[in-house]
Amino acid sequence: MELKIDRVTKNYGSKIACDRLSITLGKGVYGLLGANGAGKTTLMRMMCGILNPTSGTVSYDGIDVSREEYRDILGYLPQDFGYYPEFTAQDFMMYIAALKGIPKSKAKIKTDELLEMVSLKNEAKKKIKTFSGGMKQRLGIAQALLNDPKILVLDEPTAGLDPKERVRFRNIISRMGADRIILLSTHIVSDIEHIADTILVMKNGQLIHEGSLEEIITVIRGKVWECTVPQKIADEFTVKYPIINTRNAGDEIFLRLVCDNKPCETAVNAEATLEDLYLYYFSEEEKGE
Amino acid sequence: MEELTKTYDKIYRFCFYKVRNSAAAEDIAQETFLKYFAQNTKIKRGEDMAYLYTIAKNLCIDYFRKKQAEELPENYPSEEFSENSDTKIAVRAALEKLDERHKEIILLRYLGGASVNEAAKAMGISRFAAYRLERAALAEMKYYLKGAL
Amino acid sequence: MKFNIKKELIEAFIPPEPQNRDGFLKSLPYPKLTYPEFVMSQICYIRKRVWLVSIIILLAGIGTVCIIPDSRMALVWTISALIPLLAVLTAAEISRSDIFGMSEIEAGCRFALPQVIGARMIILGICNFAVIASATVILGIFSPFGIARSALYILTPYVSVNGISLAIFGRVRGQDGVYLSSAAALAVSLAGVILSGKEFSGGMSANFFMTAVCAAGVILMIVQSKKILVGKDNYYGIKD
Numbered sequence: 001m002e003l004k005i006d007r008v009t010k011n012y013g014s015k016i017a018c019d020r021l022s023i024t025l026g027k028g029v030y031g032l033l034g035a036n037g038a039g040k041t042t043l044m045r046m047m048c049g050i051l052n053p054t055s056g057t058v059s060y061d062g063i064d065v066s067r068e069e070y071r072d073i074l075g076y077l078p079q080d081f082g083y084y085p086e087f088t089a090q091d092f093m094m095y096i097a098a099l100k101g102i103p104k105s106k107a108k109i110k111t112d113e114l115l116e117m118v119s120l121k122n123e124a125k126k127k128i129k130t131f132s133g134g135m136k137q138r139l140g141i142a143q144a145l146l147n148d149p150k151i152l153v154l155d156e157p158t159a160g161l162d163p164k165e166r167v168r169f170r171n172i173i174s175r176m177g178a179d180r181i182i183l184l185s186t187h188i189v190s191d192i193e194h195i196a197d198t199i200l201v202m203k204n205g206q207l208i209h210e211g212s213l214e215e216i217i218t219v220i221r222g223k224v225w226e227c228t229v230p231q232k233i234a235d236e237f238t239v240k241y242p243i244i245n246t247r248n249a250g251d252e253i254f255l256r257l258v259c260d261n262k263p264c265e266t267a268v269n270a271e272a273t274l275e276d277l278y279l280y281y282f283s284e285e286e287k288g289e
Numbered sequence: 290m291e292e293l294t295k296t297y298d299k300i301y302r303f304c305f306y307k308v309r310n311s312a313a314a315e316d317i318a319q320e321t322f323l324k325y326f327a328q329n330t331k332i333k334r335g336e337d338m339a340y341l342y343t344i345a346k347n348l349c350i351d352y353f354r355k356k357q358a359e360e361l362p363e364n365y366p367s368e369e370f371s372e373n374s375d376t377k378i379a380v381r382a383a384l385e386k387l388d389e390r391h392k393e394i395i396l397l398r399y400l401g402g403a404s405v406n407e408a409a410k411a412m413g414i415s416r417f418a419a420y421r422l423e424r425a426a427l428a429e430m431k432y433y434l435k436g437a438l
Numbered sequence: 439m440k441f442n443i444k445k446e447l448i449e450a451f452i453p454p455e456p457q458n459r460d461g462f463l464k465s466l467p468y469p470k471l472t473y474p475e476f477v478m479s480q481i482c483y484i485r486k487r488v489w490l491v492s493i494i495i496l497l498a499g500i501g502t503v504c505i506i507p508d509s510r511m512a513l514v515w516t517i518s519a520l521i522p523l524l525a526v527l528t529a530a531e532i533s534r535s536d537i538f539g540m541s542e543i544e545a546g547c548r549f550a551l552p553q554v555i556g557a558r559m560i561i562l563g564i565c566n567f568a569v570i571a572s573a574t575v576i577l578g579i580f581s582p583f584g585i586a587r588s589a590l591y592i593l594t595p596y597v598s599v600n601g602i603s604l605a606i607f608g609r610v611r612g613q614d615g616v617y618l619s620s621a622a623a624l625a626v627s628l629a630g631v632i633l634s635g636k637e638f639s640g641g642m643s644a645n646f647f648m649t650a651v652c653a654a655g656v657i658l659m660i661v662q663s664k665k666i667l668v669g670k671d672n673y674y675g676i677k678d
Contacts, residue, residue, distance in 0.1 A: 082539025101470035
């Protein structure tokens with residue numbers, strides 16, 4: 001069970017969305033972390049055979065991504081999806097089941113089972129039009145699971161879910177990660193921190209880090225500092241160091257920043273988190289948006 | 290109950306009669322399904338059950354061959370049917386007295402729950418022949434039972 | 439009491455309960471639909487309005503012939519007015535995934551987007567062919583045009599509206615595309631009604647003009663259909 005992404009490149013005109021990216025994924029849950037525009041969605045679409053790479057290949061145990069056999073074991077939740085206006089939740093599931101080649105009798109059972117799992121059983125006969133964002137998202141997750149996929153690709157699956165729904169989603173995913181390859185992207189760090197066995201950090205179309213939470217954080221371990229300094233020094237630090245967090249503390253400014261050495265006498269070393277790492281890498285881009 | 294579950298039960302019953310062990314019967318029933326789904330894409334729906342019975346029957350024969358060659362581990366003790374009233378014992382005894390063809394049609398129709406059509410296809414005879422065979426088998430059963438009860 | 443041999447036979451051979459039936463059946467790899475079966479499954483997802491308009495065209499055609507004695511003009515008008523409607527509905531049906539934002543989910547399924555759209559094209563193609571052929575026969579019998587010219591008069595608005603609509607749906611997404619292509623259909627409808635009055639006396643040049651339009655429509659339709667079925671990357675409204 002091996003999903004192989006081999007030197008995959010995608011260009012849009014002169015813009016490079018994915019840059020000679022190679023990785024091999026085995027069983028488990030992978031969290032793809034990156035700012036908007038880092039190329040996460042492009043990579044996921046290529047893994048689902050929806051976009052053709054400019055060069056490079058994607059294959060699962062030797063089956064190329066463009067083959068029907070590949071799609072047969074694939075479940076995909078796009079970042080954004082619509083629905084036919086007359087559809088109820090059940091219609092939607094039955095329709096996708098047909099597209100996945102599942103015979104009607106089997107599809108009916110699977111639909112009931114999955115709608116129950118995402119707590120939409122009582123809403124099965126209701127039009128999707130009337131659904132909240134979170135309900136629609138849960139339906140999206142359910143449809144991806146219809147064919148019991150070996151490869152599950154979820155683009156921003158937690159978008160629009162409330163805290164309770166997030167917890168339930170995490171439970172579903174960790175239960176499923178045991179015997180399949182799950183890749184999920186998000187820009188909400190805490191979602192990935194708790195479910196992913198392996199974290200992939202993507203920037204400018206390339207994977208800049210790959211490893212467990214522990215491994216990844218070592219990059220900035222011992223380099224996260226907190227201090228409270230006057231405005232003038234704060235301005236100075238902002239230019240010099242990557243700032244993770246800042247807030248007013250009376251007349252002075254509280255700063256959380258990344259620095260190889262102690263930036264000033266009063267600075268205290270802080271426990272590094274994935275959030276720190278994320279902001280360390282992506283603060284520049286987030287500011288730009 | 291779901292269609293597939295019913296089918297599973299039919300095949301399992303059919304196999305249990307043959308091998309008299311629930312674990313072995315279930316293994317054979319499951320293998321039957323796997324074999325069937327591995328090769329069935331083009332088989333017409335009406336012949337499905339008949340085909341399943343044929344696979345199951347052959348797997349049971351394999352089972353006995355292995356048993357005789359003592360290739361099987363000893364964890365398949367002989368088991369009995371659920372109830373043991375006088376009537377039931379008499380019915381079982383009567384079935385054993387039938388000749389092979391008669392026994393097979395009874396097995397397919399009443400233990401395996403096959404329709405006349407399915408039984409006919411599984412035995413490779415016409416529907417009419419299956420119907421006649423069943424009538425004769427039932428009459429023979431009644432004859433033996435009359436003596437016993 | 440009568441001894442029921444059949445009932446006794448069933449009851450005498452009850453085996454012990456199977457132990458791992460449900461788990462096994464759940465994980466059983468079942469056979470998937472074949473493509474023809476899939477196409478059949480898609481018939482019920484074609485919206486009713488398509489069937490409705492098809493039936494209306496046939497009924498209107500027959501109705502006009504029955505009610506209006508010298509019905510030649512009325513028949514031409516009715517059919518010219520309704521055929522573009524069928525063409526635009528068909529195009530909307532084919533482009534439905536894009537209009538409602540389902541393309542991406544559909545593209546990731548076993549039967550991917552080109553196969554889904556292909557299924558719709560097969561179903562609608564057969565249905566539309568039946569309607570167009572019947573309309574041609576009705577017009578051919580009850581008008582002085584003959585079969586060939588009747589076919590031309592019906593096919594021209596159909597292929598041009600269908601081609602234009604497919605092109606519009608490929609470029610303008612969502613509801614706007616629906617309005618735009620409906621407007622195009624209406625324009626062709628009106629043009630058909632107006633022209634059919636003028637052209638009726640029928641010079642060679644008029645026929646030649648119509649044949650040219652028809653040919654252009656067929657080419658547009660084929661080009662657009664091919665684009666939908668093959669041109670993957672630029673067809674999902676993927677912008678990033």
